[in-house]
Amino acid sequence: MRGMTRAIAVLLAAACDQQPAQHAPTSNAPAAAVQSQAIPPPATGPNARTPLAEPRGPIDPKSVEAAGQVVQHYGALIEQRRWAEARQLWEDPDASVGWESTLKDWSEAHLEIGKPGPMEGAAGSVYIRMPVVFYGKLRSGESSRCPADVTLRRVNDVPGSSEAQRRWRIWTIEC
Numbered sequence: 001m002r003g004m005t006r007a008i009a010v011l012l013a014a015a016c017d018q019q020p021a022q023h024a025p026t027s028n029a030p031a032a033a034v035q036s037q038a039i040p041p042p043a044t045g046p047n048a049r050t051p052l053a054e055p056r057g058p059i060d061p062k063s064v065e066a067a068g069q070v071v072q073h074y075g076a077l078i079e080q081r082r083w084a085e086a087r088q089l090w091e092d093p094d095a096s097v098g099w100e101s102t103l104k105d106w107s108e109a110h111l112e113i114g115k116p117g118p119m120e121g122a123a124g125s126v127y128i129r130m131p132v133v134f135y136g137k138l139r140s141g142e143s144s145r146c147p148a149d150v151t152l153r154r155v156n157d158v159p160g161s162s163e164a165q166r167r168w169r170i171w172t173i174e175c
Contacts, residue, residue: 064116067128067152067168074150074170075111075132078103091153091169099173106144108136124158127151127171148175 059065070089077086083100087093103109114131121127134146151172155165 061167062126062154064119064128067154068113068116068130070152070168070170071111071113071130071132071150075113078109078111081109089170091171095172096170103134105139106136107139107141109134110136121156124156124161125153126156127153128168132173146175148173 059069074086074089077083077089083104087096087100090096112133112135114133117129117131119126119128128151130150130152132148132150134144134148136144138144149172150170151174152168153171154168155161157166
């Protein structure tokens with residue numbers, strides 16, 4: 001028994017002589033604050049990616065960006081084959097019927113939008129042309145690509161114009 005007590009005493013003495021691997025914090029800061037210094041905040045470590053740009057706020061309905069949103073929305077609707085809703089984005093919904101019948105022959109349709117051209121004004125209206133590519137698959141299974149120009153139109157803020165007239169609408173699509 002005496003030998004066992006002596007062995008425990010030797011082990012305890014040896015343990016006390018060793019340096020601890022980590023020292024306790026010596027500052028008066030709370031433990032959580034010290035810990036946060038050791039662990040970087042999320043998305044700031046060595047493998048962090050550049051954060052997305054902060055939104056600039058609402059898009060001006062008169063802007064090129066707003067016109068681009070109309071084309072983007074049109075593309076989303078045709079992908080989902082929601083023809084009646086897509087037709088409502090046109091200045092003249094009846095003018096969309098020809099283009100719509102072409103896309104209905106495709107089993108799958110998508111839209112890629114290019115860089116918009118400059119805004120041009122004429123007789124109280126503003127126009128903008130956006131290059132796009134309709135792509136997808138025909139019913140036969142073949143891949144198809146159709147470069148086109150989407151022209152959008154909105155009425156300027158002229159007296160007597162309605163809010164609906166002052167929104168961007170698809171005027172034409174030309175292949």
